[in-house]
Amino acid sequence: MNNTTREIVESSALVEKYELIHHKSGLDIYVYPKKIATTYALFATHYGSIDNKFMIEGENEHTEVPLGIAHFLEHKMFTKEDGSDSFERFSELGADANAYTSYDKTVYLFSCTSNFSECLSELIDFVTHPFFTKESVEKEQGIIGEEIGMYDDSPNNRSYYGMLEGLYHYHDIKNNVCGTVESIAKITPELLYRCHEVFYNLSNMALVVCGNVEAEEVIEIADKCLKEQKSVNIIRQKSKNEPPHAAKEKVISRMLLAKPIFDIGIKDIDVPKAPQERERRDIVMSIIADLLFSSTGALYSRLYEERLISPNPSSSYTISEDFAYTSFSGESDDPEKVYNIVKEYISKKQEEGFCETEFIRCRKVFYSSFVRGLDSADDIANELVAYIFDGYDFFDYADIISKITLEEVNDIFRSAFKPESFTLSAVYPLDEKSK
Amino acid sequence: MKPVKLTLRGGGTLLTLTTDKFKTELMTITLPLLHSQRTARLCRILFDTIKRGCRAYPDIMSLNAHLDDLYDANIANMYSTTGEMASAGFVCECLDKSYVPGGEDLLCGTLETLKEMIYSPLLDENGLFPEKTVELEKRNLCDNILASDNDPRIHSYQLCRDLLFEGEAYGQRLVGTVDDVMALDCRELTDFYHEFLVTSAPSFIYIGSRDVKEVKEIAEKYFGDLGGGHSQKGNTIIKKATPPMRMVEEEMAVLQGKLTIGFRSDISPEDKDLYASIIFNDIFGGSPASKLFRNVREKQSLCYYCSSSLDFFKGALFVRSGISNANKDKVINEVLAQFEDIRKGNISDYEFECAKKSLDNYYRQASDSAYALENYYRTRLISEMNTTIEEAAEKLRSVTKEDVIRAARRYEAGVCAFVRGTLSDADDNGEEGEYDE
Numbered sequence: 001m002n003n004t005t006r007e008i009v010e011s012s013a014l015v016e017k018y019e020l021i022h023h024k025s026g027l028d029i030y031v032y033p034k035k036i037a038t039t040y041a042l043f044a045t046h047y048g049s050i051d052n053k054f055m056i057e058g059e060n061e062h063t064e065v066p067l068g069i070a071h072f073l074e075h076k077m078f079t080k081e082d083g084s085d086s087f088e089r090f091s092e093l094g095a096d097a098n099a100y101t102s103y104d105k106t107v108y109l110f111s112c113t114s115n116f117s118e119c120l121s122e123l124i125d126f127v128t129h130p131f132f133t134k135e136s137v138e139k140e141q142g143i144i145g146e147e148i149g150m151y152d153d154s155p156n157n158r159s160y161y162g163m164l165e166g167l168y169h170y171h172d173i174k175n176n177v178c179g180t181v182e183s184i185a186k187i188t189p190e191l192l193y194r195c196h197e198v199f200y201n202l203s204n205m206a207l208v209v210c211g212n213v214e215a216e217e218v219i220e221i222a223d224k225c226l227k228e229q230k231s232v233n234i235i236r237q238k239s240k241n242e243p244p245h246a247a248k249e250k251v252i253s254r255m256l257l258a259k260p261i262f263d264i265g266i267k268d269i270d271v272p273k274a275p276q277e278r279e280r281r282d283i284v285m286s287i288i289a290d291l292l293f294s295s296t297g298a299l300y301s302r303l304y305e306e307r308l309i310s311p312n313p314s315s316s317y318t319i320s321e322d323f324a325y326t327s328f329s330g331e332s333d334d335p336e337k338v339y340n341i342v343k344e345y346i347s348k349k350q351e352e353g354f355c356e357t358e359f360i361r362c363r364k365v366f367y368s369s370f371v372r373g374l375d376s377a378d379d380i381a382n383e384l385v386a387y388i389f390d391g392y393d394f395f396d397y398a399d400i401i402s403k404i405t406l407e408e409v410n411d412i413f414r415s416a417f418k419p420e421s422f423t424l425s426a427v428y429p430l431d432e433k434s435k
Numbered sequence: 436m437k438p439v440k441l442t443l444r445g446g447g448t449l450l451t452l453t454t455d456k457f458k459t460e461l462m463t464i465t466l467p468l469l470h471s472q473r474t475a476r477l478c479r480i481l482f483d484t485i486k487r488g489c490r491a492y493p494d495i496m497s498l499n500a501h502l503d504d505l506y507d508a509n510i511a512n513m514y515s516t517t518g519e520m521a522s523a524g525f526v527c528e529c530l531d532k533s534y535v536p537g538g539e540d541l542l543c544g545t546l547e548t549l550k551e552m553i554y555s556p557l558l559d560e561n562g563l564f565p566e567k568t569v570e571l572e573k574r575n576l577c578d579n580i581l582a583s584d585n586d587p588r589i590h591s592y593q594l595c596r597d598l599l600f601e602g603e604a605y606g607q608r609l610v611g612t613v614d615d616v617m618a619l620d621c622r623e624l625t626d627f628y629h630e631f632l633v634t635s636a637p638s639f640i641y642i643g644s645r646d647v648k649e650v651k652e653i654a655e656k657y658f659g660d661l662g663g664g665h666s667q668k669g670n671t672i673i674k675k676a677t678p679p680m681r682m683v684e685e686e687m688a689v690l691q692g693k694l695t696i697g698f699r700s701d702i703s704p705e706d707k708d709l710y711a712s713i714i715f716n717d718i719f720g721g722s723p724a725s726k727l728f729r730n731v732r733e734k735q736s737l738c739y740y741c742s743s744s745l746d747f748f749k750g751a752l753f754v755r756s757g758i759s760n761a762n763k764d765k766v767i768n769e770v771l772a773q774f775e776d777i778r779k780g781n782i783s784d785y786e787f788e789c790a791k792k793s794l795d796n797y798y799r800q801a802s803d804s805a806y807a808l809e810n811y812y813r814t815r816l817i818s819e820m821n822t823t824i825e826e827a828a829e830k831l832r833s834v835t836k837e838d839v840i841r842a843a844r845r846y847e848a849g850v851c852a853f854v855r856g857t858l859s860d861a862d863d864n865g866e867e868g869e870y871d872e
Contacts (some may be wrong), residue, residue, distance in 0.1 A: 088724055305571075367536075
């Protein structure tokens with residue numbers, strides 16, 4: 001039998017700390033006390049929309065499940081065996097409850113200002129006790145069908161997934177988190193139970209609590225609600241090896257909107273295996289994205305002054321265990337012209353390199369963004385769980401930012417952005433001829 | 436954390452919430468104005484033009500770089516309506532100096548920058564805002580208008596508002612039409628700018644670690660001359676909708692239909708039934724325990740979302756949902772049936788207690804967000820309500836079920852707007868477009 005062990009993780013510079021509890025059940029629990037009225041808790045599994053072929057170590061063959069099943073499971077978990085609904089229980093307790101699914105995780109959460117013990121017990125209880133029937137699965141297909149319809153009407157959603165389709169030949173990241181009306185029609189109670197059995201093993205999960213709370217209270221509830229569980233080693237079958245180049249140079253579609261929108265994607269194939277190295281690359285590449293595309297840069301200034309983009313384009317860098325990309329998104333009357341200017345600008349900038357002044361300014365922006373996030377219990381909890389599943393160390397972020405050098409940024413910039421890694425996704429109005 | 440309110444030299448109001456809860460400082464500087472489409476669009480173009488550069492930072496790159504040097508200090512436009520009044524001005528937010536390496540006072544740097552932007556804008560040789568900049572910002576605003584017109588969810592909501600508030604500024608599209616925007620010129624904008632600076636007594640709201648004395652000195656140092664001595668006051672029309680409910684329907688090339696049902700009551704912010712109406716909204720469609728969520732979504736699987744929202748400054752309530760065209764009548768009937776259910780007094784103890792707890796939780800949580808606190812106190816200042824968050828929570832706790840039923844009976848459904856989706860999966864031509872040049 002395991003014992004519960006505890007360790008403190010802190011940042012003296014930021015005057016912040018949390019406690020990591022290796023609970024005897026096999027679950028890792030993170031308690032982050034803050035002197036605020038709210039307590040925010042989330043119970044998450046490292047299981048998302050890309051985990052569609054898998055087996056547990058010792059099994060002989062992979063289970064293959066329909067697209068969208070992780071998200072479907074998230075919807076269905078709130079219904080309990082006695083017919084009650086966890087949403088209603090949280091409402092009775094005066095708490096706000098919700099859940100979301102991304103490509104790599106499913107998260108159940110609540111925030112409350114009273115009845116914390118009861119809320120946490122409820123959260124642990126419903127997430128660890130699945131109950132599905134044929135009828136309830138069919139009913140949910142109607143609700144999720146409407147959700148899919150809502151996203152299908154969204155030009156931004158279309159453009160974003162168009163970019164992923166342009167970047168990836170095989171990787172499951174290009175599939176919509178909700179699946180399709182056709183794929184969710186294949187979901188059965190048996191498949192849902194199988195996914196729950198595999199991915200909702202406590203060794204594949206994390207509980208994060210942030211706010212007006214002490215670790216002892218959380219441990220006491222975990223002791224009552226959680227039984228020791230044998231850990232499993234999940235083998236996720238990866239997509240076929242991705243070629244280094246983008247799958248398509250352009251993905252163009254048309255739907256109802258006033259002005260064309262675009263997502264430019266740049267595939268990054270150099271994804272470090274070790275989490276610490278991946279965290280560093282994440283930060284360096286995010287800094288590069290900001291240096292290239294932010295409103296203090298020459299590129300933005302040119303595009304804006306020439307009225308080629310609307311005022312608030314966005315950029316980001318996304319990295320996971322086996323894929324990574326930079327994106328630049330916005331509205332433009334001429335997405336293809338923007339695309340060509342971006343490619344030319346990056347090529348020229350790779351020769352010049354970034355300068356010390358803009359680099360130091362950018363580091364300030366990143367430091368400030370991290371510190372701002374520490375004002376909000378939900379930001380902390382959601383960031384922390386992302387760091388946990390990525391294998392990163394939360395408080396290392398500010399330290400890494402201060403140690404990254406301009407030379408390192410320029411070196412990575414010159415090697416990471418290759419002409420064949422680019423793709424353009426654009427959505428044009430229905431009545432506009434494609435350029 | 437008690438709000439401290441005082442009058443500044445020159446007649447402005449300062450409300451300070453001193454707390455060490457946040458690692459940031461937030462200050463809003465707004466002028467209370469009577470809302471009209473013209474005021475809204477002139478404010479929008481004016482603020483966007485000011486943010487393009489000033490004499491000290493003559494272009495967008497240098498201005499934004501300067502703000503980034505202040506650890507990404509944020510200066511954002513604000514034009515926010517409360518009933519038929521508007522708060523027009525700026526939100527400044529930055530790191531508290533305790534968390535800045537080197538301990539730099541970023542708030543003063545941010546306010547200094549805003550002062551430069553407001554008092555030393557770039558003007559041409561005729562003393563007008565430059566035509567090129569104004570034209571660009573007009574185009575951007577037109578893009579926003581067209582984007583809203585093409586968004587079925589917004590369009591359905593606007594169709595409902597058009598009819599529900601016919602002839603009232605509240606119901607109109609915020610900044611008017613593309614033609615209205617394009618008709619604006621540099622002279623009109625510059626004249627408006629000079630009027631704006633002296634038009635109304637300003638409101639300052641500060642949330643952060645400084646005490647009221649220090650905040651007063653800072654506000655007066657940077658913006659002691661802003662605004663005029665008097666306050667503009669609006670006359671918000673608050674009245675019940677007149678039955679029968681009117682129907683309006685339009686088509687758009689989307690898959691999913693969008694429904695908005697608008698209700699009006701004669702409950703003003705000063706009315707004794709104000710807090711009962713807030714609980715009524717929560718029971719009706721404000722939370723997952725509400726009648727709409729449990730019946731329209733969970734029991735009948737008719738939609739992904741169906742919820743209600745209340746604007747109690749106007750006595751108006753909106754139910755919004757995304758649904759298949761085929762379910763339109765079923766959903767409308769169910770929403771109205773749930774409304775009638777409450778008016779008949781069918782509120783279970785579970786529904787009533789859940790709503791009260793949910794709202795209690797909401798008000799308590801607001802104290803953990805600087806932006807939520809700012810929003811609460813700004814809207815109360817402009818509508819001359821002196822209720823603190825804690826007092827509002829207390830008033831909600833004392834509401835009875837009978838109070839809620841009485842409040843619900845003071846609402847009438849006025850308009851039902853539906854945007855019908857004309858695309859099915861079969862004729863959606865959006866997927867066909869992938870091609871290479």
